[in-house]
Structure formats: C-alpha cells, structure tokens
Amino acid sequence: MIEFNYELDFKIDDEKSFRNWISSVVEDHDCTLGELNFIFCDDAYLLKLNVEFLEHDTLTDIISFDYTIGKLIGGDVFISVERVRDNAANLDHSFLDELKRVMIHGVLHYIGFNDKNYKDKVEMRFQENASFLLFK
Known part of the structure; x- marks a missing residue:
C-alpha cells in the first residue's frame, strides 16, 4: 500500500x-510492496527531522526511514518539495523528473541499493534511470 501525505x-x-x-x-x-508512505513537506520540516534523527544541521531533499523486512518493502519517505524544486532548477531538469528521481531513490534504498561510494552511486543512478522507463 502506498500513501501520499502532504x-x-x-x-x-x-x-x-x-x-x-x-x-x-x-x-x-x-x-x-508493504506499507510505503511518502510525506511531502518543506525545507524547515525536513531540516527539523534531519537534526532530530540524524544530527545533521543541513538541508536535504529526502530522508527515509526503512521498515523493510527481507523482500517486503516498506518505510516512510519524507521529501522537501522546496529542495526538489531548487535542485531541478539547478540541474536544468523538470520538477516532475526530479521529483520522480528523488521518490524512486528512496524506494531503491529499501530494495537494497546504496550510494556511499562511486561504484554504488553509478549503479543507483542507473537504477533510477531504468525505473523511469516503467512510468506510464
């Protein structure tokens, strides 16, 4: 079940x-697919979570809390719409494409993909791009 919260x-x-x-x-x-919640918020909302739970005093576009058990995918994905909009403009992408990239990025982490090193980042980007082909 996928829920969208605003x-x-x-x-x-x-x-x-x-x-x-x-x-x-x-x-x-x-x-x-288990229970997957997307929570769309602003920078201030996400910054508060970043400080409180991750002890990072920086802006970010996404914070995800993973509740995946084995192959049962679940979690809470918090997305700053402000950050996505700014990143899209800076990268010369459409807002919708950048939003889809950020959303699926969180899901791909739950599936098991990482982006801590160069090799993993390349694979993550490949998976993000491949997932766009499934959007109808």
Missing part, C-alpha cells in the same frame, strides 16, 4: 500513476 500546499496530480509506477519498480526487483 504537509504543505502541494499535491501530486495523478497519484494512481505514481502508485502503479512505484509498485512496478518494486515488483521488477522481485520484491513485495
């Missing part, structure tokens, strides 16, 4: 397409 004046236009897409990505990696 802590600011923002809403995904076609939640069904996003649910289907994320479900497809999870299934494509031979995993099962």
